[in-house]
Amino acid sequence: MRQPSKGLVHSVTYYGSYGVVLAVVLAGALLVIVAFGAARLIAPRRPNVGGKRTTYECGIDPVGEGWSQSQVRYYVYGFLFVIFDVESVFLFPWARVFQTLGYQAVVSMAIFIGILAVGLLYAWRKGVLTWA
Secondary structure: OOOOOHHHHHHHHHHHHHHHHHHHHHHHHHHHHHHHHHHHHHOOOOOOOOOOOOOOEOOEOOOOOOOOOOOHHHHHHHHHHHHHHHHHHHHHHHHHOOOOOOHHHHHHHHHHHHHHHHHHHHHHHOOOOOOO
């Protein structure tokens, strides 16, 4: 009896590992479809009975619209927080292995911090960080 070549066995196991990933993705998609379908079948068909969709304000009758506008400043501060939070995600692991890295890593991190500092300086000069 002839033995299969190692290349064929390797390719079958290689594609078999992708088969597992595909099966998990399909199972997840099927679970989402079944959940949404079941919710659609089970849910009652009365969308707005008795003021169900009105806003709730601490037990008193609602005043005005349910939606309110917020100032753009909040979004800018949130955006700046996310930027510098992502910076810390890159900076802390780098600082952890600082001694094992060479000067090239120090230069690249200095460039990274410099670009972020220029962005912060630009935001400060444009008056984004003032709350007036």
